[in-house]
Amino acid sequence: MEQFVFTHNVKIALVILYSFIFLLLAIVKIAQWTTKKDLDNIWIRIKSFLLICVFFTAAFCFNKIVAFLFLMLISYLCLKEFLSLIPTRKTDRKVLLWAYWSIPVSYYIVYIHWATLFYLFIPLYMFILISVRMVMSSNTEGFLKNLAVIQYGLMTTVYALGYLGMTAIIPMQYNPKGGAIGLLFYILILTVSNDFIQMFCGKALGKHKIIPKVSPNKTWEGFIGGVIGTTILSVVMAYFLTPFTLLQSIFAGAVLAVFGFFGDVTMSAIKRDMGVKDTSSLIPGHGGILDRLDSLLFTAPLFFHYFAYINTIVFTRG
Secondary structure (H helix, E strand, O other): OOEOOOOHHHHHHHHHHHHHHHHHHHHHHHHHHHHOOOOHHHHHHHHHHHHHHHHHHHHHHOEHHHHHHHHHHHHHHHHHHHHHHOOOOHHHHHHHHHHHHHHHHHHHHHHOOOHHHHHHHHHHHHHHHHHHHHHHOOOOOOHHHHHHHHHHHHHHHHHHHHHHHHHHOOOHHHOOOOHHHHHHHHHHHHHHHHHHHHHHHHHHHOOOEOOOOOOOOOEHHHHHHHHHHHHHHHHHHHHHHOOOOHHHHHHHHHHHHHHHHHHHHHHHHHHHHHOOOOOOOOOOOOOOHHHHHOOHHHHHHHHHHHHHHHHOOOOOOO
């Protein structure tokens, strides 16, 4: 079975990453003991980030089948959490079954490198099939709302997150420094780190609310700090894990920071509309998988297409 290549640079980056996470955990714990301040929110966020890194690392240490099964599980949990937020009609149960079945089909398409079909499968073919199946139920009450909910759920949790799989099949020749694994960890670390940097900057310097009706804790100071910090981190990581030039890494960092923020607040707007705080309670004390990966809904597809464009990547099936 085909396995992923962990280059020397990727191994060093992982050692540094885990060392840094454990250092942060130690600093937070010491700060709690010495200052007696409530830092549980920061502690849980760092632990959540650690768990995400551990699961991703473990999944991709095996072969591609295990890795893609892991990504399928992530999409399934995220879609389940999303659909649990918004009530759907009883007559749409079979439609939801079709939606869930689209997950293994979509990832299989990626697994066999059929990129063109992946680009069309959810946005076009599932859009048509879901519409046809809903019409056949002959229930017009709430039709548009439920059609929109199911399609948006597929677009975000299956299609958008599916670009992690697309990144995973990028040939080694396009990134000798880190391979596909280097690119995956690059986007994952930058996306999650952007959330942390924005939170720290917001708590330390935040005074001006950016969109208080959607996310009251988000500030301009946190947003700008996140963009600057993530861009700097992007430049450093790009040197070891990607073929990016300096300007390309600056642009990548800025784009991931900006749209990672909007991915986060878009899901916040949905949750606020539904009157809930978290998408689920899967992660004790800090919500569900979708709460932790909502920024990736925007950053994963944008990063893939940016990388594919500047490297003129052409996929062949098989």
